[in-house]
Amino acid sequence: xxxxxxxxxxxxxxxxxxxxxxxxxxxxxxxxxxxxxxxxxxxxxxxxxxxxxxxxxxxxxxxxxxxxxxxxxxxxxxxxxxxxxxxxxxxxxxxxxxxxxxxxxxxxxxxxxxxxxxxxxxxxxxxxxxxxxxxxxxxxxxxxxxxxxxxxxxxxxxxxxxxxxxxxxxxxxxxxxxxxxxxxxxxxxxxxxxxxxxxxxxxxxxxxxxxxxxxxxxxxxxxxxxxxxxxxxxxxxxxxxxxxxxxxxxxxxxxxxxxxxxxxxxxxxxxxxxxxxxxxxxxxxxxxxxxxxxxxxxxxxxxxxxxxxxxxxxxxxxxxxxxxxxxxxxxxxxxxxxxxxxxxxxxxxxxxxxxxxxxxxxxx
Amino acid sequence: xxxxxxxxxxxxxxxxxxxxxxxxxxxxxxxxxxxxxxxxxxxxxxxxxxxxxxxxxxxxxxxxxxxxxxxxxxxxxxxxxxxxxxxxxxxxxxxxxxxxxxxxxxxxxxxxxxxxxxxxxxxxxxxxxxxxxxxxxxxxxxxxxxxxxxxxxxxxxxxxxxxxxxxxxxxxxxxxxxxxxxxxxxxxxxxxxxxxxxxxxxxxxxxxxxxxxxxxxxxxxxxxxxxxxxxxxxxxxxxxxxxxxxxxxxxxxxxxxxxxxxxxxxxxxxxxxxxxxxxxxxxxxxxxxxxxx
Numbered sequence: 001x002x003x004x005x006x007x008x009x010x011x012x013x014x015x016x017x018x019x020x021x022x023x024x025x026x027x028x029x030x031x032x033x034x035x036x037x038x039x040x041x042x043x044x045x046x047x048x049x050x051x052x053x054x055x056x057x058x059x060x061x062x063x064x065x066x067x068x069x070x071x072x073x074x075x076x077x078x079x080x081x082x083x084x085x086x087x088x089x090x091x092x093x094x095x096x097x098x099x100x101x102x103x104x105x106x107x108x109x110x111x112x113x114x115x116x117x118x119x120x121x122x123x124x125x126x127x128x129x130x131x132x133x134x135x136x137x138x139x140x141x142x143x144x145x146x147x148x149x150x151x152x153x154x155x156x157x158x159x160x161x162x163x164x165x166x167x168x169x170x171x172x173x174x175x176x177x178x179x180x181x182x183x184x185x186x187x188x189x190x191x192x193x194x195x196x197x198x199x200x201x202x203x204x205x206x207x208x209x210x211x212x213x214x215x216x217x218x219x220x221x222x223x224x225x226x227x228x229x230x231x232x233x234x235x236x237x238x239x240x241x242x243x244x245x246x247x248x249x250x251x252x253x254x255x256x257x258x259x260x261x262x263x264x265x266x267x268x269x270x271x272x273x274x275x276x277x278x279x280x281x282x283x284x285x286x287x288x289x290x291x292x293x294x295x296x297x298x299x300x301x302x303x304x305x306x307x308x309x310x311x312x313x314x315x316x317x318x319x320x321x322x323x324x325x326x327x328x329x330x331x332x333x334x335x336x337x338x339x340x341x342x343x344x345x346x347x348x349x350x351x352x353x354x355x356x357x358x359x360x361x362x363x364x
Numbered sequence: 365x366x367x368x369x370x371x372x373x374x375x376x377x378x379x380x381x382x383x384x385x386x387x388x389x390x391x392x393x394x395x396x397x398x399x400x401x402x403x404x405x406x407x408x409x410x411x412x413x414x415x416x417x418x419x420x421x422x423x424x425x426x427x428x429x430x431x432x433x434x435x436x437x438x439x440x441x442x443x444x445x446x447x448x449x450x451x452x453x454x455x456x457x458x459x460x461x462x463x464x465x466x467x468x469x470x471x472x473x474x475x476x477x478x479x480x481x482x483x484x485x486x487x488x489x490x491x492x493x494x495x496x497x498x499x500x501x502x503x504x505x506x507x508x509x510x511x512x513x514x515x516x517x518x519x520x521x522x523x524x525x526x527x528x529x530x531x532x533x534x535x536x537x538x539x540x541x542x543x544x545x546x547x548x549x550x551x552x553x554x555x556x557x558x559x560x561x562x563x564x565x566x567x568x569x570x571x572x573x574x575x576x577x578x579x580x581x582x583x584x585x586x587x588x589x590x591x592x593x594x595x596x597x598x599x600x601x602x603x604x605x606x607x608x609x610x611x612x613x614x615x616x617x618x619x620x621x622x623x624x625x626x627x628x629x630x631x632x633x634x635x636x637x638x639x640x641x642x643x644x645x646x647x648x649x650x651x652x653x654x655x656x657x
Binding site for chain 1: 546548549551552553554555556557558562567570571
């Protein structure tokens with residue numbers, strides 16, 4: 001058991017800097033998800049924790065010990081790779097045993113651990129097989145098994161589910177979460193999939209172009225995105241962004257096509273800033289049909305329907321309000337026709353405001 | 365319902381063509397076998413008279429000995445020092461294989477995985493060295509090996525030459541194969557606690573078996589079949605290798621084609637055996653299943 005602390009971590013390849021300055025505090029027993037688009041530096045960060053990439057600057061400590069120059073094998077970590085990286089010439093049992101053998105674990109202990117891991121992961125019948133005789137999901141389990149037999153103090157996962165089909169991915173997502181709850185091992189999990197991040201992480205760290213954007217619990221990140229990028233990256237369909245300006249001495253915000261009161265949490269930041277340019281962010285689930293009653297203050301807008309995506313349990317409507325396109329989730333039983341007009345209610349309390357210039361959340 | 369076979373084009377013209385090709389390919393080998401088992405030393409199996417009949421002429425070109433005898437094989441080993449020459453070849457080719465494979469594997473691994481100054485230049489140099497015919501090197505090699513190093517008529521000298529001849533090809537071959545082995549396997553082993561040596565011997569080499577097999581075969585054949593350099597550097601009769609010994613039977617004063625043919629057949633056996641033995645490695649793709657397949 002150990003915490004992982006990154007302090008001012010920097011990574012550059014020659015003149016190219018991939019990570020400028022990364023501070024991240026991963027607590028003991030925590031499931032931390034690093035999420036971001038490809039090329040954001042999340043995998044590089046993970047590989048630095050693993051010791052597979054040299055750290056250009058800053059301090060990395062695991063369990064209170066600075067490990068910048070400690071080789072991977074002495075960091076007490078285990079890693080699951082996207083490609084699984086099973087040794088193809090060894091059986092599943094030999095794959096699981098490899099790390100233990102090198103560490104000269106006694107035979108009886110080794111057998112016990114392999115049996116234990118195999119039972120947890122349901123791969124006990126596969127021990128005599130070679131990796132090529134396994135399905136994708138089974139290989140994934142063996143890769144996880146190889147990590148858990150070692151009983152390391154930190155698990156590292158590098159996009160472990162991206163090679164699986166959608167159904168298996170949902171299943172493995174749950175299994176890995178459950179496994180982490182049982183073993184209580186500190187886990188760092190890298191993914192580009194925001195759903196994985198939201199569903200698996202105790203906390204998630206959103207990264208973009210080598211910079212940390214926000215760290216927080218999934219709900220914190222969802223409900224109070226620190227900036228436009230986080231707001232757009234987390235949530236499907238993505239948040240609506242509407243350019244707007246403060247009016248009435250900062251009491252209201254006016255966009256093309258509608259005007260609404262500034263939501264309570266942003267009042268302090270908006271007061272007296274008449275004419276300031278902002279970006280109004282509204283999640284599609286906070287835009288509903290006028291006919292559906294609901295609590296809270298709302299503003300009514302009229303939208304011209306341009307596109308409709310029926311998903312079964314809900315319908316996603318792309319409607320034109322003024323000059324802006326607004327996406328709304330509506331009742332599946334009343335799917336509007338393309339070209340028709342529809343009355344929508346925007347929940348004022350759920351709106352987000354971002355500074356148009358800095359792209360940061362107002363008042364934060 | 366079985367498809368109506370009569371609608372397919374007839375197979376027999378193809379069969380005849382293939383049979384003809386096989387005959388053309390096998391014909392010279394049949395002659396070698398015939399001469400080897402003829403018991404004599406002559407290139408011909410019958411004397412064709414001046415006014416020969418068609419039958420007599422036909423008989424002269426059919427590779428079938430008048431009487432079958434193994435005397436050529438027996439005296440090859442009893443009266444001639446052929447066993448000694450073969451043994452020399454085994455030593456030289458064997459040492460070349462061991463040295464060549466060991467050096468090629470390690471060098472190729474370094475070229476494939478590590479970035480160091482001179483890497484590109486080194487690889488290019490290996491490639492460039494393959495552009496020149498071996499005979500071009502004969503005189504410089506003679507000066508270096510015989511005059512400077514005093515390694516004329518020694519196994520060490522010949523093994524050295526063969527090894528350096530075989531290595532460039534082997535390194536390229538092995539590097540190409542190592543490049544296909546995913547780097548994650550090594551990283552995974554590194555995290556599992558393996559040292560660089562453990563990774564090389566327990567992960568990489570077992571996976572590279574097909575390439576090692578090809579490399580070994582190539583190194584062995586380089587040493588086993590080579591004639592010109594062996595003939596140049598091995599001046600003592602007891603140090604001849606197989607091919608040089610064979611030439612000895614039909615060079616200058618002697619025309620012992622029977623020994624030559626029998627010796628050729630014996631010399632071909634080890635290479636054939638090696639091919640058969642390594643066959644399963646030559647065609648297998650061991651990395652299947654390592655990553656998503």
